[in-house]
Amino acid sequence: MKQIVKKYWWQILLVFILLAASYLRLHQIRNYMTFLGDEGRDVLIVRRMIVDHKFTLLGPTASVGGFFLGPIYYYFMLPFLWFWKLDPVGPAIMVALFGIATVFLVFKMGKDLFGIRTGLLAASLYAFSPLVIAYSQSSWNPNVVPFFSLLLISKLWDVTSSKRVRDAFWVGIILGIGIQLHYLFLFLFICVGAWYILHIRRLSILSVVGLTFLGFIVGASPFIAFEFRHGLANTRSIIQFVLAGKDTGFSASSYFSTIGDVLFRLFGRLIFRTPTSDIWSNYPVWYITSLIVLTKISLYVSLVYVAFGAVRKKSFLLLAVWFGVTVLLFGFYKKAIYDYYFGILFPLPFLLVSVVFTKLASVRRGSWIVGTLFVGLLYFNWLGRPFVYQPNNQVDQVALIARTVLDKTDGKPFNFALITGGNSDHAYRYFFEIWGRPPGVIENAQVDPIRKTV
Numbered sequence: 001m002k003q004i005v006k007k008y009w010w011q012i013l014l015v016f017i018l019l020a021a022s023y024l025r026l027h028q029i030r031n032y033m034t035f036l037g038d039e040g041r042d043v044l045i046v047r048r049m050i051v052d053h054k055f056t057l058l059g060p061t062a063s064v065g066g067f068f069l070g071p072i073y074y075y076f077m078l079p080f081l082w083f084w085k086l087d088p089v090g091p092a093i094m095v096a097l098f099g100i101a102t103v104f105l106v107f108k109m110g111k112d113l114f115g116i117r118t119g120l121l122a123a124s125l126y127a128f129s130p131l132v133i134a135y136s137q138s139s140w141n142p143n144v145v146p147f148f149s150l151l152l153i154s155k156l157w158d159v160t161s162s163k164r165v166r167d168a169f170w171v172g173i174i175l176g177i178g179i180q181l182h183y184l185f186l187f188l189f190i191c192v193g194a195w196y197i198l199h200i201r202r203l204s205i206l207s208v209v210g211l212t213f214l215g216f217i218v219g220a221s222p223f224i225a226f227e228f229r230h231g232l233a234n235t236r237s238i239i240q241f242v243l244a245g246k247d248t249g250f251s252a253s254s255y256f257s258t259i260g261d262v263l264f265r266l267f268g269r270l271i272f273r274t275p276t277s278d279i280w281s282n283y284p285v286w287y288i289t290s291l292i293v294l295t296k297i298s299l300y301v302s303l304v305y306v307a308f309g310a311v312r313k314k315s316f317l318l319l320a321v322w323f324g325v326t327v328l329l330f331g332f333y334k335k336a337i338y339d340y341y342f343g344i345l346f347p348l349p350f351l352l353v354s355v356v357f358t359k360l361a362s363v364r365r366g367s368w369i370v371g372t373l374f375v376g377l378l379y380f381n382w383l384g385r386p387f388v389y390q391p392n393n394q395v396d397q398v399a400l401i402a403r404t405v406l407d408k409t410d411g412k413p414f415n416f417a418l419i420t421g422g423n424s425d426h427a428y429r430y431f432f433e434i435w436g437r438p439p440g441v442i443e444n445a446q447v448d449p450i451r452k453t454v
Contacts, residue, residue, distance in 0.1 A: 010116045014107055017120065021103040021127035024385055025096040025136045031391035033092040034138040035398055040427030042139065043088050046077045047434060050086070057226035060141055062183050067237035070180025070223030073141040086434050088395055091139035099136030102147045103127045106347045109154055112161075113315035114355050121354035121374065126347060130273045130384040135340055137386065142182045145343035148174055152188055153322055159208065160199045161314065168211040175212070176219020183238065184344055187329045194321050255331040262330045262337060267302070267349050268295035269339055271377070273384045302352035305359070323348055394427075402431035413440050415454065 005012065041060065048054040059069035077091040084090025106126045110119030126132060135143045152174040158167040171192060178185035196208060217224065227235055268274030274291045275283060306323065309316030326345055330337065361370040405416065405428070416432070416439035418425045432438050443453045 010120060013120055014104075014123070017107070017123050017127055018100060018103060021100050021123075022096075024127065024133050025099050026093065028387050028391060029092055029096060029137050030089045030395060031393050032137055032387055033089065033395065034140070034392070035088055035394040035427055037424030037426050039088065039139055040398075040430045041424065042074065042077060042141075043081060043086075043091065044426055044430050044433065046074050046081050046091070047086055047430065049074065049078055050082050057222050057229070059180055059223070067183075067234045067241065069141065069183070070220060070226075072177050072180040072219075072222060073144070075222075076144070077139065088139070088430070092137060095139050095143045096136050098144045098147045099132070102136075102150060102347065105147065105150045105154065106350060109150060109157075109347070110351055110354055112154070112157065113318070113351075114358060117361070118351075118354045118358045121357050122347070122350045124374075124378060125271065125354065125381075126350045128378050128381040128385075129270055129350070130381055130386060131269050131339060132346060134386050135343070140340075141180075142340045142343050145178065145181050145185065146346035148178045148181065149185070149188060149344045150347045152178065152192070153318065156192065156195050157315075157318055160195070160202065163202075165204060165207050165211065168208040169215040172212040172215020172217070173219035174215075176216040176221070176223075179220060180223055182341075182343065183241075184341055187326045188344055190329065191322055191325045194325055195318065198317070198321070251334065254334065258333065258337070259327055259331045262327055262342075263299055263303075264295060265337075265339070266327075266342055266345060267299045267353075268292070270342070270346065270349050271295070271298060271353060273381060298349075298353055298356075301356055302349070305356055306352055309355075319348065319351060323352075398427045399431050402428045402435075406432070406435070406437055409437075415440050415442055 038060070045056060049056065056071050056074065059071040059073060061068050076094060080090035080094040081088075082090075084093070103123050103126055107119040107123035110122040112119075132146075135146075152171060155167050155170045155174065158164050159171065175185070175189060175192065178188065192212070196203065196205065196212075223234075227233070265274075268291065269276075272291050272295055274295055275288070280288045306316050306320050310320035323345070330341075357370045357374060361367045405414070416425060416428065418428075429439065440453055442448075445451075448454075
């Protein structure tokens with residue numbers, strides 16, 4: 001037994017990490033998953049694909065910019081909603097599985113770049129992060145972005161470290177998928193370009209760029225098909241949003257403050273579960289001060305370490321490009337930056353902190369310091385796991401309200417709408433549809449002048 005443990009120690013630890021990640025993401029997922037307007041819209045569309053065979057080349061709307069994303073997320077959802085017999089928990093479980101796979105990818109990336117110990121440290125910290133867990137428990141297109149962003153960086157590493165030019169095709173496929181999940185995946189296009197330019201002398205650049213472009217065409221093919229059928233309507237909107245929209249652009253007064261805020265939140269929210277600044281007054285001063293100090297120390301040490309390392313080692317350079325390009329691009333964004341926007345960077349702080357931990361552990365008595373910090377951080381984040389709080393039970397609440405509405409209609413035709421500025425009625429309509437009692441559609445006065453549809 002001792003020989004087995006000694007020989008396979010890191011594989012055993014990795015299995016325990018993945019089991020812990022699975023528990024934290026799947027435990028009572030139905031009770032804690034979000035199920036509001038966006039989630040209802042998605043399952044409505046996928047349900048119509050399954051039941052009515054109404055397939056689509058158009059995805060969900062972007063939160064800004066007035067354009068649509070590609071439909072790839074709906075096709076990810078489809079087998080899970082079908083297998084769970086149209087229960088909305090199916091796609092949420094899909095996202096949790098993507099989250100567990102991301103934990104494994106974090107380990108693999110840490111191992112490939114810096115060694116087994118760094119990979120295990122990073123995977124453990126990522127597995128236990130409450131914010132990461134929260135975004136792994138609900139079906140929503142941005143929630144699978146961390147998996148594809150890290151897979152992209154992994155393939156970029158393979159292209160240049162192993163000189164496997166064919167992996168450039170997979171880089172393109174991932175870019176094509178990612179741009180259909182969230183428009184901020186555009187930032188990673190710049191990262192790919194920067195990485196190729198830095199290695200232009202070592203690569204067959206025409207082959208690499210050609211394969212990347214071909215992969216992108218394949219990965220984004222559903223969206224591209226829609227665009228050519230409709231005169232590139234969304235492409236024009238995206239270009240307008242990036243180049244001439246009011247939501248993007250350089251402003252000296254806000255650029256550096258935005259970058260500072262992004263850097264702080266990237267480490268504070270993900271690693272130390274630092275509360276958002278608007279609720280700091282709800283906590284003791286010593287608690288918030290401690291979190292701010294720990295966040296800034298980890299941030300500054302990681303920045304310095306990766307900056308010096310980038311001069312000497314390609315592994316550090318890759319993280320520096322991913323980190324630097326993406327954070328600097330965030331500075332051009334003028335609207336509110338929500339936590340889920342960091343999905344393209346979610347794994348990065350954990351890799352950086354783990355690299356620092358590994359280096360510190362190599363000095364005299366450093367392993368004791370690292371062990372104490374690491375165990376303390378895991379325990380602190382374990383205390384913040386989402387399911388220690390009262391569940392929202394949103395799926396069952398929505399179903400109960402929808403059933404109550406149907407009971408009051410006495411089997412007669414009815415209209416349905418919400419009076420709210422912050423939600424939509426899609427979640428309720430989903431249950432009406434799967435129960436075979438969809439509400440009537442109110443037509444405009446030109447189509448229905450005597451208002452029969454009301």
